[in-house]
Amino acid sequence: MMELKLIDQQGQSTTKVAALDEVFGRAYNEALIHQVVTAYLANGRSGTRMQKDRGEVKHSTKKPWRQKGTGRARAGMTSSPLWRGGGRIFPNRPDENFSHKLNRKMYRAGVCSILSQLAREGRLVVVDSFTLDAPKTKLLAQKVKSMGFDNVLIVTDSVDENLLLSSRNLPDVSVVAVAHADPVSLIRHANVLLTKNAMAKFEELLK
Numbered sequence: 001m002m003e004l005k006l007i008d009q010q011g012q013s014t015t016k017v018a019a020l021d022e023v024f025g026r027a028y029n030e031a032l033i034h035q036v037v038t039a040y041l042a043n044g045r046s047g048t049r050m051q052k053d054r055g056e057v058k059h060s061t062k063k064p065w066r067q068k069g070t071g072r073a074r075a076g077m078t079s080s081p082l083w084r085g086g087g088r089i090f091p092n093r094p095d096e097n098f099s100h101k102l103n104r105k106m107y108r109a110g111v112c113s114i115l116s117q118l119a120r121e122g123r124l125v126v127v128d129s130f131t132l133d134a135p136k137t138k139l140l141a142q143k144v145k146s147m148g149f150d151n152v153l154i155v156t157d158s159v160d161e162n163l164l165l166s167s168r169n170l171p172d173v174s175v176v177a178v179a180h181a182d183p184v185s186l187i188r189h190a191n192v193l194l195t196k197n198a199m200a201k202f203e204e205l206l207k
Helices: 030-043 104-120 137-146 161-167 183-188 196-206
Strands: 002-007 013-019 124-127 152-156 173-177 191-195
Touching (some): 002 104, 013 196, 104 124, 104 183, 152 196
Parallel strands (some): 152 191
16 A cells, blocks of 8 residues: 655644555556646647638739739739738638547546656645635645645645635645646646545545
8 A cells, every 4th residue: 555644734744644556656657647638738728719711811812913924923812822911721710629539547547647656756745634714815825835835736625615715816826626636737736735535535536
């Protein structure tokens, strides 16, 4: 069984907590993690780009100059993609699909590989519980700093309203529930703080 560092709400190390090897003790799979992160980012994109082809740009269809005798290259109309201000040859469309297909089993294995690597690097810590008495940004900032963290992702088993409201103005502190802990957030933050209930929920979902 994998053992993770357990701390209290003051940041003091208390003991170790046993964790499933299937979730927190997997081998590092760089290719799989890259595929999972790329697919997650791609699936979040929306096709909002729009460009015009040569039939849609506002140009005259008159031939710019006669075909022969000018010494210049022949040209049919100024909407040609070769001309400045002309249409695009392969324009982007709003219905463009950026999604990547990723099997659920691969996604779960990728998240487990990320969690395991964070644990090996000492960047993943478990806390008994993490709560705030009031929804105040200053309280959360002081608490995180007193625990020895700077850039941290706090993962709880369910969304705590006080934590969520307090974290909105802190650029380096994020609070998410287990269901919304995505691979990009796990990698982006320097440290990941799991509550014991969140760790148990991860094991339930990913094993």
